[in-house]
Amino acid sequence: xxxxxxxxxxxxxxxxxxxxxxxxxxxxxxxxxxxxxxxxxxxxxxxxxxxxxxxxxxxxxxxxxxxxxxxxxxxxxxxxxxxxxxxxxxxxxxxxxxxxxxxxxxxxxxxxxxxxxxxxxxxxxxxxxxxxxxxxxxxxxxxxxxxxxxxxxxxxxxxxxxxxxxxxxxxxxxxxxxxxxxxxxxxxxxxxxxxxxxxxxxxxxxxxxxxxxxxxxxxxxxxxxxxxxxxxxxxxxxxxxxxxxxxxxxxxxxxxxxxxxxxxxxxxxxxxxxxxxxxxxxxxxxxxxxxxxxxxxxxxxxxxxxxxxxxxxxxxxxxxxxxxxxxxxxxxxxxxxxxxxxxxxxxxxxxxxxxxxxxxxxxxxxxxxxxxxxxxxxxxxxxxxxxxxxxxxxxxxxxxxxxxxxxxxxxxxxxxxx
Amino acid sequence: xxxxxxxxxxxxxxxxxxxxxxxxxxxxxxxxxxxxxxxxxxxxxxxxxxxxxxxxxxxxxxxxxxxxxxxxxxxxxxxxxxxxxxxxxxxxxxxxxxxxxxxxxxxxxxxxxxxxxxxxxxxxxxxxxxxxxxxxxxxxxxxxxxxxxxxxxxxxxxxxxxxxxxxxxxxxxxxxxxxxxxxxxxxxxxxxxxxxxxxxxxxxxxxxxxxxxxxxxxxxxxxxxxxxxxxxxxxxxxxxxxxxxxxxxxxxxxxxxxxxxxxxxxxxxxxxxxxxxxxxxxxxxxxxxxxxxxxxxxxxxxxxxxxxxxxxxxxxxxxxxxxxxxxxxxxxxxxxxxxxxxxxxxxxxxxxxxxxxxxxxxxxxxxxxxxxxxxxxxxxxxxxxxxxxxxxxxxxxxxxxxxxxxxxxxxxxxxxxx
Numbered sequence: 001x002x003x004x005x006x007x008x009x010x011x012x013x014x015x016x017x018x019x020x021x022x023x024x025x026x027x028x029x030x031x032x033x034x035x036x037x038x039x040x041x042x043x044x045x046x047x048x049x050x051x052x053x054x055x056x057x058x059x060x061x062x063x064x065x066x067x068x069x070x071x072x073x074x075x076x077x078x079x080x081x082x083x084x085x086x087x088x089x090x091x092x093x094x095x096x097x098x099x100x101x102x103x104x105x106x107x108x109x110x111x112x113x114x115x116x117x118x119x120x121x122x123x124x125x126x127x128x129x130x131x132x133x134x135x136x137x138x139x140x141x142x143x144x145x146x147x148x149x150x151x152x153x154x155x156x157x158x159x160x161x162x163x164x165x166x167x168x169x170x171x172x173x174x175x176x177x178x179x180x181x182x183x184x185x186x187x188x189x190x191x192x193x194x195x196x197x198x199x200x201x202x203x204x205x206x207x208x209x210x211x212x213x214x215x216x217x218x219x220x221x222x223x224x225x226x227x228x229x230x231x232x233x234x235x236x237x238x239x240x241x242x243x244x245x246x247x248x249x250x251x252x253x254x255x256x257x258x259x260x261x262x263x264x265x266x267x268x269x270x271x272x273x274x275x276x277x278x279x280x281x282x283x284x285x286x287x288x289x290x291x292x293x294x295x296x297x298x299x300x301x302x303x304x305x306x307x308x309x310x311x312x313x314x315x316x317x318x319x320x321x322x323x324x325x326x327x328x329x330x331x332x333x334x335x336x337x338x339x340x341x342x343x344x345x346x347x348x349x350x351x352x353x354x355x356x357x358x359x360x361x362x363x364x365x366x367x368x369x370x371x372x373x374x375x376x377x378x379x380x381x382x383x384x385x386x387x388x389x390x391x392x393x394x395x396x397x398x399x400x401x402x403x404x405x406x407x408x409x410x411x412x413x414x415x416x417x418x
Numbered sequence: 419x420x421x422x423x424x425x426x427x428x429x430x431x432x433x434x435x436x437x438x439x440x441x442x443x444x445x446x447x448x449x450x451x452x453x454x455x456x457x458x459x460x461x462x463x464x465x466x467x468x469x470x471x472x473x474x475x476x477x478x479x480x481x482x483x484x485x486x487x488x489x490x491x492x493x494x495x496x497x498x499x500x501x502x503x504x505x506x507x508x509x510x511x512x513x514x515x516x517x518x519x520x521x522x523x524x525x526x527x528x529x530x531x532x533x534x535x536x537x538x539x540x541x542x543x544x545x546x547x548x549x550x551x552x553x554x555x556x557x558x559x560x561x562x563x564x565x566x567x568x569x570x571x572x573x574x575x576x577x578x579x580x581x582x583x584x585x586x587x588x589x590x591x592x593x594x595x596x597x598x599x600x601x602x603x604x605x606x607x608x609x610x611x612x613x614x615x616x617x618x619x620x621x622x623x624x625x626x627x628x629x630x631x632x633x634x635x636x637x638x639x640x641x642x643x644x645x646x647x648x649x650x651x652x653x654x655x656x657x658x659x660x661x662x663x664x665x666x667x668x669x670x671x672x673x674x675x676x677x678x679x680x681x682x683x684x685x686x687x688x689x690x691x692x693x694x695x696x697x698x699x700x701x702x703x704x705x706x707x708x709x710x711x712x713x714x715x716x717x718x719x720x721x722x723x724x725x726x727x728x729x730x731x732x733x734x735x736x737x738x739x740x741x742x743x744x745x746x747x748x749x750x751x752x753x754x755x756x757x758x759x760x761x762x763x764x765x766x767x768x769x770x771x772x773x774x775x776x777x778x779x780x781x782x783x784x785x786x787x788x789x790x791x792x793x794x795x796x797x798x799x800x801x802x803x804x805x806x807x808x809x810x811x812x813x814x815x816x817x818x819x820x821x822x823x824x825x826x827x828x829x830x831x832x833x834x835x836x
Contacts, residue, residue: 040594041567045722045766046793046835048564050577055568078567080596085632085659089684090594093659094765097687097723146466149459149496150473159468176458176508178498214503216666217635241503241511243661248634266507269515270689270696278688278696304463305515347512348463375464417464 001056003037003072004030008063010073016110017072017091018331022103022276033062033070035100040091041078069107069329081118084244084291092279103276108318109286110331116338119290120251124260125339126320126364129294132233132260133169133206138395139354139363141387142170142208143380144346144370149176152183157191159380163373164199164207166384170366171196173212175238175266185211185223193230210236210262217246221253228257236262239288239296240270251292262344263293273306281311282330285319288341295342295366302356304348309360316343320364342366350375351383351413354390355400367391377412386413419474421455421490422448426481428491434528435490435509436749440521440694451480451488453518458509459496487525487747499536502662502709510697521694526736527704528749534756537708538669542678543757544738544782547712550651550678551587551624556813557772557781559805560588560626561798562764562788567594570601575609577798581791582617582625584802588784589614591630593656593684603629603641611648628654628680635664639671646675654680657706657714658688669710680762681711691724699729700748703737706759713760713784720774722766727778734761738782760784768793769801769831772808773818785809795830804831 010016017040023032038044041060058078064071080086092106122128130136143163145156160171171192179185189211199207213223213235220242224235239247254261271278281298288296298315299307314330319341324333343365345357350372357367369387376383386409393403393410404411428434435458441450456462459478476496482489498504510524540546548554561581563574578589589610597603607629617625631641631653638660642653657665672679689696699716706714716733717725732748737759742751761783763775768790775785787805794801804827811821811828822829 042565044564044566044789044793046768046789048789048792049794049797050563050569050573050792051565052568052573055565058568077599078594080598080633083596083633083637085634085656085661086594086596088659089632089656089682092688093593093656093684094687094723096685097691097725097765099722099724145468146462147460147469147473148462150470150476151468155468155470175511176496176504178501178504180498181495214507215498215501215663216503216670217663218667218670219501220663238503238507238511241506241661242663243503243659243665245633245635245638245660246663246667247661249636249664252634252636264507266511267514269512270510273515274692274695277692304517305512306517307515347515350464371462371464371466374466374468375462376467379467 001059003034003043003060003062005061005063008061008073010063012113013076014073015076015079015112015115016331018107018329019070019072020068020105020107020276021070021101022068024100024102027100029065029068032100033065035098036095036104037062037072039095039098040093041074076112076114079115081115084248084287088244105275105277106279106283108280108282108330110333111290113336116290116336119338120292121289121338122292122294122341123254123258124294126342129260129342133208135169137363139358139391140169140366141391142172142366142368143168143373143384144172144174144368146370146374148174149180150182153187153191156183156188157195159374160192160209161195161199162380163384164196165203166381167388168373168384170208170210172210172236172262172368175212175264177212178214186226189227189230189232193232208234210234212236214238214242217249220246220250224250224253224257224259228259232259234260234262236264238266239263239293240265240267244287244291247291260294262295263288263297265297281315282318285315285341289319289338293341295344297344297346300345300347300349301360302353316361319343344368350417351386351390351410352400352418354387355394358394372417376409377416378409382409382412385409419477421452421461421478421480423479423481426479426491428481430531431494432491433494433497433530433533434749436525436747437488437490438486438523438525438694439488439519440486442518442520445518447483447486450518451483453516454513454522455480455490457513457516458511459492494530494532497533499533502666502705506662523693523695524697524701526698526700526748528751529708531754534708534754537756538710539707539756540710540712540759541672541676542712544760547678547760551626553587555781557776557809558587558784559809560590560784560786561586561791561802562590562592562786564788564792566592567598568600571605571609574601574606575613577792578610578627579613579617580798581802582614583621584799585806586791586802588626588628590628590654590680590786593630593682595630596632604644607645607648607650611650626652628652630654632656632660635667638664638668642668642671642675642677646677650677652678652680654682656684657681657711658683658685662705662709665709678712680713681706681715683715699733700736703733703759707737707756711759713762715762715764718763718765718767719778720771734779737761762786768835769804769808769828770818770836772805773812776812790835794827795834796827800827800830803827
């Protein structure tokens, strides 16, 4: 049977995928597309005697082929609502290993209404987070405690305090800090939240601590529960290494924990970096939004991590807008009840980057800097001040250089890193 | 600080990684290696004022650089035992996205004793599975019910019955068959196990059904529980799309469920296929063995899926042997108490492949064919007979062609597909 139907018009019950296909040498784009659509729906490599006429209706339909890009519509019945691993095992599974393609990339997904309705989406989203922090408009600023690992619980809490009192909103554990010999999870949470309360009293601002709950599912849930009991408001999790099943579980439990969930994407670049093969960051954003993370790292354009500007902008649009329009390499989406995710820029940033990030990505971003705060020549508190100054300058349309004339912490930061 | 120490000799408390590093143009291999070792241990892109002398001991040590391959030893304290997501967020996390490297691949991991001891490993392993099936030596043969999706519960059970009575040992759901509108999980399990019992009575052989429990963690556990209550002995799970946290949870619960756990790797090729970037299949085997899956798809060499012979052989050795010797692109390992995983070959196989697979991969493999059984011109039962005949011929050192002269099902299969 053929899976190509160029006259087909997808409807709101179809799941639509945009793939970039690079056929094996000697294989036509049509034949490679057929292999992809078959393997991800009801086909196999040979005709099977157990096929029945009624089942052919479940076949995927390739309804557009443009150069290396194909659009495939999948009937809703192929998927189990609210089961992200099952959905991905279909459309992001075996197909990447097929000999028929040399390279294959899942660029974007347009979700059918019934699948969107089966997921919870973020509990807070951008508006909810802004309400908690009482910051209606400006970009948020965050820091990762550095060095990545090695500080004990009290040292960790003290560095956090310095950052908060310098003007930072959010303090985050690093992606590999969990419950370690020299820094135990529970003690760290207790000590750091104590410092958060102190910083809130002293600054009159709302302050956030995001403890890293990454672990086996039940251990992760019990750590999140502990954070709640200690009056924490946030938890962070490494979404790629934890995996989609446990993330759905965390989101389910969060109906009563009511934490803001921060998604670190450690490991994503194993499959998102190659622009010819794997899964795009836009799709990671899609999945995270459906499942219901409130904040997600999307890249920095500048900084220490790779990331193409156009893909980062598309990812931001995908997670922050309610209605997405189709672009050349991405699909439309109507997110219905699903709230937006707050985009996080993190990785090799310092105060000198703030202007560029805000101008390119807007005010709805969280600018996170680790080395760019704790590496400030005068220490963490000065680094934190410099970052807030850089954000203030940008919001007031004053150049960083001009603003640094009257703000010494920013001046030092620019001298150090620009 | 520098992370290079070419005189360092790793000890049994170190976690050792073998990476293939392709530096960014203009960056030396040493500098790229430093960036990798720093980001995956305690470093960041700039000197931080919060660093303390005692913390430097936690730094990773690059102790070998050979061409593009580097070996890095990590102190045990960087890791949380029994927390696979945390371990991977360190050594298989941010580093893949760093601008300092154009490509980076984690080729193999040599685990420290204390981390091996913190995981359970497979409950059954190869010996345990052979005991259940009462098959002491020959390769096992399995089939995936086809078409992938579309049959209802009774049709599914009937096809399974045909396969079992034809001589197949193991019947498996496909990776995207979970609880679907036209084929409900519980009803499918009940109907198919009923047919399993019938097939066992009629053939006098042990027969296995592997229902796909892939879902959100708690739903997955409750499906596994249901399988157990219905007197099932096996469950299968899509390890990549489910994720490591939930797999650890499934393995924990399996201490009392006592199911044999079959691992489908749907989606692995998003990060294992590119031999320059991502994570090798050998590492997926490593992780699966530590967590405790009993069976794992490793590739076919031949068939419809890509897979380099050397990598498939290394993966098989990694998951099946107790003591692994170092090869040019893989590390040594002593698996201690961790049992071996049974290797599964699956993807575009038919009876004509049996000889090649057994000669190259030995008797400790499970040969799975979907289309190669149900696509047999005379139907599923004949296809199953042909596969058993092909295995019997190989074990008796008779060529398939010779054996097919007196075995008509094999003859037809060879005519169809060779």
